[in-house]
Amino acid sequence: MFDIPPCNRTDVRVQWGSPLPRGCSEVRRLVPVDPDPRCVRGGVMSSTQGSARQVREAVDAAMVVDRAGWSGAARSAEVVELLAAQERLSALVMAVVGEWDRDAAWALDGSVSPVAWLAHRTPVTRQDAASLVRSARHVARHEATAKALDAGDVTAAHVQVAARATKHRDDLYTEHETVLLDAARSLDPSAFRSAMAHWRRCADAVDDHDKAVKEITGSYLDIVATFEGVGHLDGRLDPVSTATLTRVVDRMEPPDGFDGITAPRTRAQRRADALVRLASGERPPQINLDITVDIDTLAGRPSLDLTSGCCEIAGSGPLSPAVAAMLACDAAIGRVLMRGDSEVLDVGRQTRMLNRAQRRALGIRDGGCVEPGCTAPAEWCDAHHITHWTAHGPTDLSNLELRCRRHHILQHQRDLHAALRARRQE
Template structure:
């Protein structure tokens, strides 16, 4: 059927349509859309056959199509791939290139199936084993095209998978496993201290994570009634519970010389009253009421005395800073103290402002937190560190960066 036989609805006809008429208009427009996409594909195959580089002076057909229509590179590329798959073409030497799914092309040009249906059919035909005869290939494509006229693209995909299993029950030869599992995790921190994250897990790691999360994420009823949390909220709560369980394990590695923990900083009056806010070591704040709840099951470290009342100044008796000193440094510096660095305290190490090798003491006033990169830069890059009058470190850049060598400070960490 040609699109010239299908009448475009007028604007007035669309606006006054009742539900039945609106559905009929939608089907009519969908048929026109399907035909247009298919005819785009025919045009793309023609340009490809004539030689887009020689005749049209373009690097490829998708670039030409995007340039003349401005439909966007991605859409143009999809049209060209689809058009070449369902329309026969030829090389510059005249050698014919048969269509991968010719029956799907015919149905698409008649407006009977959508571009999404065509993509699923083509994907199945590409995966068809070379041992399948031409007759069986044509029969398989006819089954999928007939189904596509009345089913969704997903149903066509599932039917295509079943056909492939019929022709090749063993499936493709398995690939060698990668040298290491495919796992990724990335965090994006927000100004209010919250964070988003996304990642990727291999099959086994995903199965293990789901096995651990699913029991924790089950909806449960309370005295107030049924669980009103969404599935996503329950899964997030389950992940938090899983992290809490892990942090109580004695097998979890230490960090910065101490067991893994979350530092919450607030003054004693705020803790007593429950009014105000407390600061987290990764930025952001929580309410004093939440801090009081955490204090019911945590180790409270008095900042004046240090951990277990240990002395904060060790002079030359020790070179490595103690957990108590580190806690106090975290409270002051909040993270890497180098100007412009946003590394959190968990990713830093203690640095002697007057180098230990030069007689510097392991006293609080001679210490600051630096990430590994900036620790190396301070030692080898010409930067100097001095303690300011307010008890916070100033960083003096080398002369090639600032001839006046004006002191700089990190202003990224909340204080």
């Protein structure tokens, strides 16, 4: 626990006596500029309660705003404002819950834990309550993380990822807090989750070998049929088997096209259909798995530099370095060694046309569609020339990127419109 100086700050962005706002953007203005947990200890809990009450009233007022004539741009702006307000509220909630938990205020009415109190007295599930308490305690224990969250440098989602990944490794997180926060500032929560998974695997390197053996030998699959004949599957697969099965079933049953009549199947439904097709004897598609691992990690010298060290199945997720070492001699597994600067080393000779080696390297580098917000995996993507081939652009990795079919077409439309605008200006 770190020392917290007295705080007498009570100001917020608007005066409490101002009229209720009429738009969602006003909700954000009612959130304290800096939801500092020190204010609670400074004797201004009433101001925090007043802030919460005002925000709730503002939300109620925003709910009845007539948005019938709003343009798409106006609606988009309101969505951004609302999510920004939600993020600030999440930071405030973590700060207040951390202080509330520290003082054990949840025990005053006989509750056995803060999670039980929250699940009983607030509209959150027990699972969400546990996540909130875990994150709040993480913020309360780490001053730099608390400051980064207060400043908006990292989000509540980043904190949740860090709190979950640092279980039983809190002291090590304190030691590496600066580099981990730097990673969080430059990565979205999903990418930060992968970075924290790599950090955790490095932290667990001491007993990694025993875990690797369990990962590879601990697979099982149970199939139980009900009285009605409905089957329920339960199982566990090692990381490589998981990636292999996932790639096969997803490639056998790609997303349905929309015909306006039949509702498209969910991903889970498509996978179930593909599994039945496999069991019926249908030949599975040919797939390759690429395990990317930097040389130091493969040699047993894992780095805690989240920007350089990597050990993962491309497109699937992190892999234990010990498992990678066990698999490194298997000819059925594709191997691409990476230097610390992420330069691809052994993908074969460069050719004028896009070859298989370049395609593999491109999939490992980009991981999927490069369009912001798109999650299409590499196998669903086209290789796009950034400078078009017709404009003398080379077929080289530096001039290639992965785009799903939709965003590939969209990018060509963007380039066409840009060229037309340039011609008009000439």
